[in-house]
Amino acid sequence: MVLASAARSTASPALIVPDEQSWLVWGFDPASDGLEPVLDWGAVRGVLVPDPMPAVLGAPLAACLSELAPTAPVMHRPVSELARSVAAAEEDVGHGNDRAHDHANHRHGHGDHGGGGDHGDGGDHGDGGDHGDGGDHGDGGDHEDMMAITGEPSGDGLVMESIDVSLGPLMSPMVAGLVAEVTLDGDVVAQCTLRALLRQPAVRLKPGGPPPDPLEPRAWAAVLASAAAAGEPPDTAGVWLRMVRVEIERATSHLAWLRSLARLLGWGELVKATRVAVAPLLAAQASLARQGGADRVSVGAVAIEPGDELAAVRELELASEALARLQRLCAGRRLASRTAGRGVVGAAEARAAGLTGPVARASGVGGDARSEDPLYRELGFEPVSGQGGDALARTLLRVAESVAAVELARGSLAHAYSGRPGRGDAQAEWVTLEGPRGPLRARRVGDCLRVDAPGREAVLRVASRAAVGLEWGSALVVLASFDLSGWQVGP
Amino acid sequence: MSDLATAIVFWPAVGLMLAAAVFVFITSSMARAGLLLLASLAIEGLVFLALGSRFLGFLQLLMMSGEMVIMVFFMVMFMPDPGGLMGMDMTHDKRRSATVAVAVTAALGLVAVLTDWPARVVGRGAPDVRAIGFEVMGRSMISFLFAGMTILLAMVGGVLLAKHGGRFGLPAAGDEQSGEHSPPEERS
Amino acid sequence: MSYFTPLAVVGLALAAAPGVWLLEQLVAGQRPAPGRALRDLRIMLGSPLQRPESCDSALFHLAPSLLVLASVVALATVPWAPGFRGIDLQAGALLFVAALAYVTPAMVMAGWGAGRPLAVLGGFRWVALMLAYAMPLAMVITSVAAPAGSLRPTDIVRVQHAVPMAVAQPLALALWLPAVTAVCFLPPFDLPQAGGELFGGVFAEYRGLDLALVALAQRVLLLAVSGMTAALFLAGWEWPLLPPAVWMGLKTAAVAWLLLWAGRRFPRVAVDRALSLAWRVANPLSMLAIVYAGLLTLLFYR
Numbered sequence: 001m002v003l004a005s006a007a008r009s010t011a012s013p014a015l016i017v018p019d020e021q022s023w024l025v026w027g028f029d030p031a032s033d034g035l036e037p038v039l040d041w042g043a044v045r046g047v048l049v050p051d052p053m054p055a056v057l058g059a060p061l062a063a064c065l066s067e068l069a070p071t072a073p074v075m076h077r078p079v080s081e082l083a084r085s086v087a088a089a090e091e092d093v094g095h096g097n098d099r100a101h102d103h104a105n106h107r108h109g110h111g112d113h114g115g116g117g118d119h120g121d122g123g124d125h126g127d128g129g130d131h132g133d134g135g136d137h138g139d140g141g142d143h144e145d146m147m148a149i150t151g152e153p154s155g156d157g158l159v160m161e162s163i164d165v166s167l168g169p170l171m172s173p174m175v176a177g178l179v180a181e182v183t184l185d186g187d188v189v190a191q192c193t194l195r196a197l198l199r200q201p202a203v204r205l206k207p208g209g210p211p212p213d214p215l216e217p218r219a220w221a222a223v224l225a226s227a228a229a230a231g232e233p234p235d236t237a238g239v240w241l242r243m244v245r246v247e248i249e250r251a252t253s254h255l256a257w258l259r260s261l262a263r264l265l266g267w268g269e270l271v272k273a274t275r276v277a278v279a280p281l282l283a284a285q286a287s288l289a290r291q292g293g294a295d296r297v298s299v300g301a302v303a304i305e306p307g308d309e310l311a312a313v314r315e316l317e318l319a320s321e322a323l324a325r326l327q328r329l330c331a332g333r334r335l336a337s338r339t340a341g342r343g344v345v346g347a348a349e350a351r352a353a354g355l356t357g358p359v360a361r362a363s364g365v366g367g368d369a370r371s372e373d374p375l376y377r378e379l380g381f382e383p384v385s386g387q388g389g390d391a392l393a394r395t396l397l398r399v400a401e402s403v404a405a406v407e408l409a410r411g412s413l414a415h416a417y418s419g420r421p422g423r424g425d426a427q428a429e430w431v432t433l434e435g436p437r438g439p440l441r442a443r444r445v446g447d448c449l450r451v452d453a454p455g456r457e458a459v460l461r462v463a464s465r466a467a468v469g470l471e472w473g474s475a476l477v478v479l480a481s482f483d484l485s486g487w488q489v490g491p
Numbered sequence: 492m493s494d495l496a497t498a499i500v501f502w503p504a505v506g507l508m509l510a511a512a513v514f515v516f517i518t519s520s521m522a523r524a525g526l527l528l529l530a531s532l533a534i535e536g537l538v539f540l541a542l543g544s545r546f547l548g549f550l551q552l553l554m555m556s557g558e559m560v561i562m563v564f565f566m567v568m569f570m571p572d573p574g575g576l577m578g579m580d581m582t583h584d585k586r587r588s589a590t591v592a593v594a595v596t597a598a599l600g601l602v603a604v605l606t607d608w609p610a611r612v613v614g615r616g617a618p619d620v621r622a623i624g625f626e627v628m629g630r631s632m633i634s635f636l637f638a639g640m641t642i643l644l645a646m647v648g649g650v651l652l653a654k655h656g657g658r659f660g661l662p663a664a665g666d667e668q669s670g671e672h673s674p675p676e677e678r679s
Numbered sequence: 680m681s682y683f684t685p686l687a688v689v690g691l692a693l694a695a696a697p698g699v700w701l702l703e704q705l706v707a708g709q710r711p712a713p714g715r716a717l718r719d720l721r722i723m724l725g726s727p728l729q730r731p732e733s734c735d736s737a738l739f740h741l742a743p744s745l746l747v748l749a750s751v752v753a754l755a756t757v758p759w760a761p762g763f764r765g766i767d768l769q770a771g772a773l774l775f776v777a778a779l780a781y782v783t784p785a786m787v788m789a790g791w792g793a794g795r796p797l798a799v800l801g802g803f804r805w806v807a808l809m810l811a812y813a814m815p816l817a818m819v820i821t822s823v824a825a826p827a828g829s830l831r832p833t834d835i836v837r838v839q840h841a842v843p844m845a846v847a848q849p850l851a852l853a854l855w856l857p858a859v860t861a862v863c864f865l866p867p868f869d870l871p872q873a874g875g876e877l878f879g880g881v882f883a884e885y886r887g888l889d890l891a892l893v894a895l896a897q898r899v900l901l902l903a904v905s906g907m908t909a910a911l912f913l914a915g916w917e918w919p920l921l922p923p924a925v926w927m928g929l930k931t932a933a934v935a936w937l938l939l940w941a942g943r944r945f946p947r948v949a950v951d952r953a954l955s956l957a958w959r960v961a962n963p964l965s966m967l968a969i970v971y972a973g974l975l976t977l978l979f980y981r
Contacts, residue, residue, distance in 0.1 A: 163796040187800050266866045268943030338946050471951055473876040522791045546770045553777035557813055560783050564806050
């Protein structure tokens with residue numbers, strides 16, 4: 001996870017969101033700031049402070065901060081100041097400190113693995129009803145779905161007492177906001193429960209407002225908003241530019257995910273290769289952003305600096321080359337040695353569980369909302385499909401999708417600059433958009449946008465199931481391969 | 492090393508070795524017991540070094556680190572209270588084991604004191620060294636191999652016997668037949 | 680052995696930290712920033728020690744010292760030049776392996792003492808791994824010692840005057856390199872601390888001086904195994920033209936670079952795969968290596 005420092009100073013309440021993915025898609029690369037993600041506070045180099053701050057994470061963060069020595073000078077801002085803003089966020093939620101110890105600090109209560117006396121609670125993970133601290137969370141207005149999957153004892157038949165490990169919502173290999181309650185039988189995952197703590201049922205419609213899932217790209221919100229608000233004039237070249245940005249963000253999101261997977265695997269070469277591929281994408285995005293927001297730009301209406309135009313084209317070309325190298329690296333045996341055959345989700349299971357997005361496509365089922373879009377069809381879009389449904393298939397599918405996304409971005413950029421008119425989006429009650437983790441659907445209600453992401457709960461359930469029975473390291477790789485989000489989108 | 496230097500290293504080391512060995516039986520934490528035993532045996536390796544037997548000393552240091560760590564591993568896996576947190580008594584059958592221990596120590600001590608050890612110093616290329624080598628690698632090899640296999644079988648057999656019951660032993664006869672599929676918490 | 684020698688070994692151990700750090704930065708393709716590294720070190724040393732929430736905090740705090748002791752003793756056995764060597768003993772190569780063997784109890788102590796499931800898991804992973812690689816390590820040492828007819832590292836260097844052992848016994852080198860990478864808990868065998876997987880595993884709880892000692896020990900270990908690899912397989916100082924110590928330094932740096940570079944090239948080996956490779960491939964091959972070494976000795980080195 002990333003504990004990183006404020007890349008820029010924000011005046012708003014602050015929180016550490018330990019997820020480099022969210023940072024990349026919002027336009028910051030922690031690595032560009034010389035920050036490497038670290039897992040322990042002892043080696044923290046800094047703290048990245050995003051904005052806005054989901055209140056649910058305030059208490060866990062307070063617990064994390066208490067771990068940090070007050071003198072720790074690695075922070076870009078003093079710990080005390082950060083602690084104050086965290087305290088403010090805690091007040092928003094209401095109940096404070098008792099939660100911190102339940103969640104953030106997995107060390108508490110789990111340190112006495114040797115004791116063996118108090119493992120009586122291991123059994124009632126399954127029922128989901130009275131999970132000790134479940135009541136605590138109700139007050140935030142968020143209902144966490146609990147999915148407990150229990151497996152058989154490990155294959156060697158050796159009876160061991162189970163060890164309960166709780167990961168998240170901060171300071172864990174998981175993304176921010178995701179809690180994993182894992183019961184280990186030796187080093188094999190016997191039971192796994194995943195909960196997404198954060199929830200955002202609706203988006204207020206305003207320019208530059210937060211996206212439905214703050215871990216997802218900013219442009220999605222803009223696209224959803226403009227599409228659902230029916231404010232989009234048809235036949236403008238701006239739709240092409242918007243598509244460029246959406247596709248760049250898709251590739252960025254996938255690559256950022258790949259980088260966190262590479263970190264989990266301890267694979268320096270892949271970390272570096274993804275960083276090399278991400279850099280031109282961010283540069284292209286910045287070059288496009290200089291021309292205005294994706295929802296406001298249209299060729300002809302806004303003068304495009306010739307230099308900027310070239311910059312974006314050139315950066316996308318660089319990204320395309322870097323991605324080709326990355327794809328070759330991932331196609332080799334080294335990645336397969338850790339991912340092939342692990343966490344298999346068969347086509348039948350994926351269909352039954354209602355999986356969507358890349359996870360479903362890696363199992364060979366499920367479509368892509370983009371193939372319905374006439375603009376994408378004009379570019380010759382073909383949904384990428386995988387087979388096998390294991391962690392390797394999911395990884396390769398995301399890499400292939402990023403390659404395709406960059407090609408789409410190059411194609412639509414060419415259309416935008418050649419002045420080719422694009423047709424406006426069809427007005428329907430629900431607008432569906434293919435996000436990096438699956439489709440997002442939006443409907444306008446008053447001045448709000450009701451959003452819904454089908455398949456999000458299903459992927460948590462399927463991921464918990466897929467991790468059971470695996471050795472701890474492999475289980476984490478499999479969990480990571482689902483690209484989980486700590487956000488529950490929708491009602 | 493001079494005799495004085497040897498003595499300066501030898502006696503404190505022996506004292507430490509014995510103290511560590513005694514603490515093995517005092518502590519109730521399995522991990523600590525195993526590591527203390529390692530400390531004791533490693534100091535024994537240092538004693539060998541002090542006595543000028545370098546190869547033996549290094550071998551002792553090398554072998555014991557691996558073996559005692561394996562022992563810690565198995566004790567933590569199989570003992571019901573590996574951390575010594577529950578205050579369980581880890582000793583049993585005290586009187587008989589103490590008797591046996593004292594008797595064996597006394598016998599070995601007698602042998603050590605009463606044997607007429609040769610005082611001759613053997614040079615590097617002496618025929619004795621060669622003869623020992625051929626003895627060890629020749630006729631005595633069979634007994635070494637046999638001993639090795641026996642120890643291996645004993646270890647595998649011990650694990651197989653202990654495995655079924657797991658950390659908390661087999662359920663009592665009256666219990667429901669739970670076998671391997673009941674979570675261990677129920678029996679703790 | 681003069682009184683100067685222990686001082687020189689300790690000096691070398693302290694020099695290992697910046698040297699290996701520089702190499703790490705170069706291998707990672709980063710511009711070395713000594714200022715920041717020094718600041719980080721100052722912060723590390725300035726922060727208080729962590730008290731683990733287990734009752735075995737003595738084990739916890741002893742582990743880094745044991746790690747440093749083991750690595751410095753291992754370093755002391757490396758023959759750097761004909762004139763300069765730490766401990767040049769009859770059974771020096773055996774002492775090297777014996778010193779490396781004490782990394783294992785240190786890991787177990789660190790993992791157990793931290794009192795957290797993932798740390799204990801890291802410690803036990805390490806035991807399983809080292810158990811599996813102990814035999815190849817010992818067999819390889821024996822294989823390279825056989826031609827020299829001695830376990831004294833300087834003798835092993837001298838016997839490579841004509842042909843380096845890497846050429847004469849490539850199989851032994853192939854078995855040795857992954858095993859020593861694992862001993863240094865470097866990627867791709869960094870299973871006990873395992874960055875993303877175990878939250879830093881056995882070392883996650885260390886702060887301050889403890890952490891600095893662990894970091895030092897790992898670098899001294901890398902220097903020691905690289906030096907020993909250069910001595911046992913690359914003929915140590917025994918090449919013409921350059922001064923002996925320079926050859927030795929160059930070869931050591933090359934081996935260290937190779938180990939670090941290979942660590943970046945591969946994802947962390949899954950623990951089950953590492954064990955199966957060790958037991959099913961490395962152990963039988965090490966038997967083969969020792970038979971080969973025996974034949975080689977009988978045919979060419981008598």
